[in-house]
Amino acid sequence: xxxxxxxxxxxxxxxxxxxxxxxxxxxxxxxxxxxxxxxxxxxxxxxxxxxxxxxxxxxxxxxxxxxxxxxxxxxxxxxxxxxxxxxxxxxxxxxxxxxxxxxxxxxxxxxx
Amino acid sequence: xxxxxxxxxxxxxxxxxxxxxxxxxxxxxxxxxxxxxxxxxxxxxxxxxxxxxxxxxxxxxxxxxxxxxxxxxxxxxxxxxxxxxxxxxxxxxxxxxxxxxxxxxxxxxx
Numbered sequence: 224x225x226x227x228x229x230x231x232x233x234x235x236x237x238x239x240x241x242x243x244x245x246x247x248x249x250x251x252x253x254x255x256x257x258x259x260x261x262x263x264x265x266x267x268x269x270x271x272x273x274x275x276x277x278x279x280x281x282x283x284x285x286x287x288x289x290x291x292x293x294x295x296x297x298x299x300x301x302x303x304x305x306x307x308x309x310x311x312x313x314x315x316x317x318x319x320x321x322x323x324x325x326x327x328x329x330x331x332x333x334x335x
Numbered sequence: 336x337x338x339x340x341x342x343x344x345x346x347x348x349x350x351x352x353x354x355x356x357x358x359x360x361x362x363x364x365x366x367x368x369x370x371x372x373x374x375x376x377x378x379x380x381x382x383x384x385x386x387x388x389x390x391x392x393x394x395x396x397x398x399x400x401x402x403x404x405x406x407x408x409x410x411x412x413x414x415x416x417x418x419x420x421x422x423x424x425x426x427x428x429x430x431x432x433x434x435x436x437x438x439x440x441x442x443x444x445x
Binding site for chain 1: 336341344365366368370377378379380383385423425427431432433434435436437438
């Protein structure tokens with residue numbers, strides 16, 4: 224039972240490069256979320272989805288795009304990476320909007 | 336937009352002492368959840384509170400949801416070294432956004 228799996232676990236990007244972070248869940252959850260975690264800032268919501276084919280902006284969406292083409296997958300894209308996007312990224316999923324969220328192991332991204 | 340603040344940001348205690356973290360939302364919440372993140376790990380769900388004034392206990396942990404559903408607290412009695420980590424509250428207001436608090440990092444000295 225994998226739960227929530229994030230790929231990759233670590234990545235170093237040069238400024239201006241693009242990349243996609245993949246989140247996959249095998250729990251048939253409707254809701255999926257992308258957060259970034261920076262020291263002293265807690266977890267900040269980037270984008271989220273309430274079901275296949277839907278996406279919505281969170282607290283800090285600028286510089287990121289997302290897609291939820293399949294229910295089990297939630298992709299986070301950085302079109303042109305900036306040093307300010309250096310962070311630990313967490314994906315999470317929940318069955319509904321009123322149930323617990325399960326988190327992936329995180330992706331540590333460094334933009335140089 | 337909805338903001339969730341937690342205090343204190345850090346807390347260092349001697350093993351056996353009690354610990355409390357407070358969570359305050361700028362908007363009324365439909366529910367409040369609490370998570371624990373161990374150093375180097377990911378957040379793990381602890382509990383959810385839904386009703387106004389609700390109190391729930393898990394062994395040495397006591398969770399409370401305020402009457403106005405805008406604040407919450409987590410109290411740990413007689414801390415142990417295994418309690419080390421960062422504790423987050425998270426809540427939903429009128430939207431589907433699950434907004435996390437800023438977290439309280441707990442350090443326990445033996």
